[in-house]
Amino acid sequence: xxxxxxxxxARFDEIIEAGEKVEPRDWMPEAYRKTMIRQIAQHAHSEVIxxxxxxxxxxxxxxxxxxAILIAKVQDEAGHGLYLYSAAETLGVSRHELNEMLHSxxxxxxxxxxxPTLSWADIxxxxxxVDGAAITNQVMLTRTSYGPYSRxxxxxxxxxxxxxxxxxxxxxALVNGTEQQKAIAQDAFERWWWPSLAMFGPPDDQSxxxxxxxxxxxxxxxxxxxxxxxxxxTVPQADYLGLTVPDPELRYDExxxxxxxxxxxxxxxxxxxxxxxxxxxxxxxxxxxxWDDGAWVREAALAHAAKQANxxxxxxx
Amino acid sequence: MADPHELYTFLLRVGDDNLILAQRLGELVSWMPELExxxxxxxxxxxxxxxxxxxxxxxxxxxGPDASEDTLAMERSEREFLNAxxxxxxxxxxxxxxxxxxxxxxxxxxxxxxxxxSSDDTxxxxxxxxxxxxxxxxxxxxxxxxxxxxxxxxxxxxxxxGIDAMWRYTADLFFTDETEEALQxxxxxxxxxxxxxxxxxxxxxxxxxxxxxLPEDPYQRIGxxxxxxxEHLGHLLPDMQALHRANAGASW
Numbered sequence: 001x002x003x004x005x006x007x008x009x010a011r012f013d014e015i016i017e018a019g020e021k022v023e024p025r026d027w028m029p030e031a032y033r034k035t036m037i038r039q040i041a042q043h044a045h046s047e048v049i050x051x052x053x054x055x056x057x058x059x060x061x062x063x064x065x066x067x068a069i070l071i072a073k074v075q076d077e078a079g080h081g082l083y084l085y086s087a088a089e090t091l092g093v094s095r096h097e098l099n100e101m102l103h104s105x106x107x108x109x110x111x112x113x114x115x116p117t118l119s120w121a122d123i124x125x126x127x128x129x130v131d132g133a134a135i136t137n138q139v140m141l142t143r144t145s146y147g148p149y150s151r152x153x154x155x156x157x158x159x160x161x162x163x164x165x166x167x168x169x170x171x172x173a174l175v176n177g178t179e180q181q182k183a184i185a186q187d188a189f190e191r192w193w194w195p196s197l198a199m200f201g202p203p204d205d206q207s208x209x210x211x212x213x214x215x216x217x218x219x220x221x222x223x224x225x226x227x228x229x230x231x232x233x234t235v236p237q238a239d240y241l242g243l244t245v246p247d248p249e250l251r252y253d254e255x256x257x258x259x260x261x262x263x264x265x266x267x268x269x270x271x272x273x274x275x276x277x278x279x280x281x282x283x284x285x286x287x288x289x290x291w292d293d294g295a296w297v298r299e300a301a302l303a304h305a306a307k308q309a310n311x312x313x314x315x316x317x
Numbered sequence: 318m319a320d321p322h323e324l325y326t327f328l329l330r331v332g333d334d335n336l337i338l339a340q341r342l343g344e345l346v347s348w349m350p351e352l353e354x355x356x357x358x359x360x361x362x363x364x365x366x367x368x369x370x371x372x373x374x375x376x377x378x379x380x381g382p383d384a385s386e387d388t389l390a391m392e393r394s395e396r397e398f399l400n401a402x403x404x405x406x407x408x409x410x411x412x413x414x415x416x417x418x419x420x421x422x423x424x425x426x427x428x429x430x431x432x433x434x435s436s437d438d439t440x441x442x443x444x445x446x447x448x449x450x451x452x453x454x455x456x457x458x459x460x461x462x463x464x465x466x467x468x469x470x471x472x473x474x475x476x477x478x479g480i481d482a483m484w485r486y487t488a489d490l491f492f493t494d495e496t497e498e499a500l501q502x503x504x505x506x507x508x509x510x511x512x513x514x515x516x517x518x519x520x521x522x523x524x525x526x527x528x529x530x531l532p533e534d535p536y537q538r539i540g541x542x543x544x545x546x547x548e549h550l551g552h553l554l555p556d557m558q559a560l561h562r563a564n565a566g567a568s569w
Contacts (some may be wrong), residue, residue, distance in 0.1 A: 067339075
């Protein structure tokens with residue numbers, strides 16, 4: 001058989017089997033393409049919406065150094081959104097279409113950003129816990145089967161680990177501070193702990209996408225495996241900070257070498273996914289208002305570019 | 318030798334311009350018309366904040382052993398801030414934001430160019446770094462003013478409205494008094510004589526390319542450099558300072 005006669009499905013299976021990367025020019029099953037678009041877009045939207053809860057503290061950061069670090073972090077998130085939209089565009093969908101789907105609720109973003117940032121300690125907790133959970137997932141995704149997504153993840157992971165360390169440092173300063181600072185650190189930790197664990201998605205026996213995503217080499221570890229890895233990594237850090245994990249069932253299991261933890265409130269998780277979280281409406285309202293308010297600017301940029309193109313055509317004649 | 322207090326006052330004027338503008342720009346992150354502009358506005362905010370930190374850190378050395386960039390930023394009240402009133406003006410729409418930015422950038426490029434020749438090495442070093450940032454800020458703001466001025470009828474009107482609203486606060490950028498004069502006589506600061514001319518040339522060239530004009534109203538609101546601000550600053554400062562002030566002496 002010559003190369004052109006190779007069955008495209010067989011070639012795709014070969015790539016996955018060999019642990020190689022699927023590239024934009026390769027044939028891929030339509031369902032794989034759709035899954036990749038859904039996953040990359042959801043990730044991009046999460047970065048973009050994630051600007052809001054943290055941006056909420058830019059003007060109020062307690063020191064100029066913290067203010068600078070926070071602005072740079074929120075800027076990185078917008079940058080991650082850009083790489084990820086570009087990765088999604090290699091699958092034949094435009095950023096504009098993805099944006100529309102976010103605004104209309106047809107595509108989702110990580111539910112974690114539907115919780116409010118109520119104190120400065122939330123900025124520390126988000127960096128430490130939310131970025132920590134994100135990294136656990138994203139380190140796996142650096143080895144995912146779709147090439148552009150995998151490469152975007154390598155770059156994003158480097159910046160995210162920086163963010164996680166900065167978040168941890170905020171917490172460290174707070175727990176070494178005044179009684180009031182310690183109190184906001186514990187309060188933020190309690191509010192972000194369970195939502196961070198829920199970020200890994202439903203338990204394996206209830207996850208609709210896990211099996212197919214594993215077969216396609218998109219997902220290399222299950223939700224429960226990743227969640228366990230995160231808990232094992234984070235509990236000792238909380239101990240070091242002197243923070244109390246809000247879980248009476250939490251204990252270290254000598255036999256397995258893992259922490260045992262209590263049941264996540266999945267009803268609450270699904271309520272937030274369905275739109276009934278503390279900030280779902282505000283996040284989308286903010287995003288669509290920014291987009292609608294900017295319409296005249298985007299129209300002006302297009303009109304100006306068109307005039308420039310006309311002028312240069314005129315000059316060539 | 319000039320009185321250290323004069324250098325301190327001058328540094329607050331420079332540092333506060335940048336701090337208050339960074340604060341305004343920080344409000345805009347996640348509110349811009351495109352993702353690229355969210356990134357850009359964060360970048361410009363960071364540059365101004367960095368300039369503010371360099372200048373205020375230097376000023377703090379003249380303000381006693383307990384002073385720092387943070388005590389200067391967080392523990393002074395409205396009447397003690399010495400920024401030009403232009404930078405405290407609200408963001409308004411994207412046109413107004415860009416008008417304010419164009420005026421600041423057109424001022425800062427020749428201002429920092431001059432300041433980079435200061436005989437005070439710290440001041441000269443800060444200005445030499447800042448001028449590079451100011452040049453690309455000016456490239457960006459000029460471009461947007463031209464694009465919006467030339468784009469659609471709506472964008473033209475909005476851009477012109479932004480220019481009209483912000484122009485009356487521009488003279489305050491150039492306000493100097495015996496503080497600068499003493500520092501110039503002592504040979505610490507260079508002459509600022511050419512800054513205004515360069516600013517006017519830059520602004521008129523950008524506005525001409527954007528088919529825009531300066532307003533005819535000659536009124537100029539000055540006073541920021543001596544602590545006589547518009548009412549907007551009194552709303553910006555509590556937002557910036559509340560957390561710090563509620564936790565006196567805490568480390569973050």
